[in-house]
Amino acid sequence: MSVSQFNPPDARLLDDIRDLVGADGWLDGEDAQRYFDDPRGRFEGRGCLIVLPNSTEQVAAIVRICNAAKVGIVPYSGGTGVVAGQLSIDSDNAIIMSLERMNKVRQISLDDSVIVAEAGCILENIHSAAQEHGLMFPLNMASKGSCCIGGNLATNAGGIQVLRYGNARELCLGIEAVLPCGTILSELSPLHKNNTGYDLRHLLIGSEGTLGIITAASLILKPVDPETGTALLAVKSPAHALMVYREIRRHLGDSISALELMSGLGLDLVVGKFPSLRSPFEQSHDWALLLEATGPLGLGDRLESALTDCLEKKLVLDAVIAQSQSQRDSLWELRENTPAANRMAGAFCNSDTSVPISKVDAFITDTIAAISRIHPDVQINSYGHIGDGNIHHNVFPPAGVTKAEFLASNPGIIDTVRMAINDITRRHGGSISAEHGIGRLKTRDLETFAGKARRETIRRIKFALDPNNIMNPGVLTN
Ligand SMILES: Cc1cc2nc3c(=O)[nH]c(=O)nc-3n(C[C@H](O)[C@H](O)[C@H](O)COP(=O)(O)OP(=O)(O)OC[C@H]3O[C@@H](n4cnc5c(N)ncnc54)[C@H](O)[C@@H]3O)c2cc1C
Numbered sequence: 001m002s003v004s005q006f007n008p009p010d011a012r013l014l015d016d017i018r019d020l021v022g023a024d025g026w027l028d029g030e031d032a033q034r035y036f037d038d039p040r041g042r043f044e045g046r047g048c049l050i051v052l053p054n055s056t057e058q059v060a061a062i063v064r065i066c067n068a069a070k071v072g073i074v075p076y077s078g079g080t081g082v083v084a085g086q087l088s089i090d091s092d093n094a095i096i097m098s099l100e101r102m103n104k105v106r107q108i109s110l111d112d113s114v115i116v117a118e119a120g121c122i123l124e125n126i127h128s129a130a131q132e133h134g135l136m137f138p139l140n141m142a143s144k145g146s147c148c149i150g151g152n153l154a155t156n157a158g159g160i161q162v163l164r165y166g167n168a169r170e171l172c173l174g175i176e177a178v179l180p181c182g183t184i185l186s187e188l189s190p191l192h193k194n195n196t197g198y199d200l201r202h203l204l205i206g207s208e209g210t211l212g213i214i215t216a217a218s219l220i221l222k223p224v225d226p227e228t229g230t231a232l233l234a235v236k237s238p239a240h241a242l243m244v245y246r247e248i249r250r251h252l253g254d255s256i257s258a259l260e261l262m263s264g265l266g267l268d269l270v271v272g273k274f275p276s277l278r279s280p281f282e283q284s285h286d287w288a289l290l291l292e293a294t295g296p297l298g299l300g301d302r303l304e305s306a307l308t309d310c311l312e313k314k315l316v317l318d319a320v321i322a323q324s325q326s327q328r329d330s331l332w333e334l335r336e337n338t339p340a341a342n343r344m345a346g347a348f349c350n351s352d353t354s355v356p357i358s359k360v361d362a363f364i365t366d367t368i369a370a371i372s373r374i375h376p377d378v379q380i381n382s383y384g385h386i387g388d389g390n391i392h393h394n395v396f397p398p399a400g401v402t403k404a405e406f407l408a409s410n411p412g413i414i415d416t417v418r419m420a421i422n423d424i425t426r427r428h429g430g431s432i433s434a435e436h437g438i439g440r441l442k443t444r445d446l447e448t449f450a451g452k453a454r455r456e457t458i459r460r461i462k463f464a465l466d467p468n469n470i471m472n473p474g475v476l477t478n
Contacts, residue, residue, distance in 0.1 A: 045087030064182030077151030083439025119150025156206035158435030259387035346403035354434035
């Protein structure tokens, strides 16, 4: 775990910040508690002031005050990050800057197919704003009702439609941000072509609040396809899931927008924890594949004929195709409630690594075997974005054993399991963080698994732009 280097702010500095934002612009004490919650309940944040600026100018003024005094700021958007990037876990001296009051859609340009949204816009609200104009913003994930675009860009979030539309990075044309010195970088132009030196937008995207505070972004909107096909398929193994992917891609090309692997254990778990949900299959299967494709009229027929081929070739054991929006929603609820079900079941490990698609099958086999060698009775729910090579392993205590009891009798098992998954990921040419980032949770893993050139370059960039180390100290580098 990293040791965050936060200098203590003096009372005068805190007063100056309070005066600057006014009575509605800050919180402390009891009111601050919700900013210290970790979505997985593993960490508890700390801090001396929650500040809620309502304009880019206010953000810049606060940053200038903190930079002059070398006081650390933790940027905070929706608080759904799962690697403790938005939580100061070692120090009470952090100033938490929440962008939640900067939640306006500034502009929608239909000709440019671009929406300009402030950093505190909740992702789902951006979806609704795009929909009102007959367009869609493709970034989508189970946390969409709470996470905000500032956090999505700061983590270069992925989600369920990366296969077709890319990560947050691929959906952003321009950025407005406050740099650590307090200068406003205003680059919200919707240009698709702009070769004028370093692309600073891409430096800030994925920087997890360590190089500046994103205050707004120009985002790419896409046309809504007239037809959507959604199916849940029972398959024998991850290898079969990948064969199904190949077969369906042959029929549908790039129309596949989502491809989510779910384990039989995971399906049973989500249905067990959420009694309103039901598995559409009459019998249990070891694995399932949730597939969605969108495209021109006739896509549904093409999907059906692709699935008929898969059934005939015995790649698929059973298939349910959604016949209405409500059936589609029911299938997606199984997947979207999986993270919550994992948490309710006492998961003590939630991995987020990726490997090349060609290695996914071997990766799943090898990791499950390695985790079972560490403890033969743990339960493993492996699921995720198989089309991106991004499989999450969630590991639970054996049936009937609570998480607290299990961790007490198996000290160190969290780190042992995580390192085993990281080792196998590396062996298969993968990345130790596919979509959640490094945060404070994985800084040591980055030290271990990233090459020397990457580590040194990250450090040099960080300290060139933020010599006083005020932007999210302890994240990425420590
Ligand atoms: C149920 C659930 C499902 C999830 N599914 C996915 C998924 O499918 N794919 C995926 O990629 N992630 C997923 N996540 C993780 C999380 O939702 C994403 O990382 C999301 O992008 C974080 O956004 P946020 O607004 O909540 O950011 P926060 O949690 O507030 O912050 C995340 C990081 O970004 C920094 N940051 C926040 N705002 C700014 C800003 N304006 N400027 C600079 N830095 C900033 C923070 O300091 C922190 O380091 C999931 C999380 C949950 C709880």
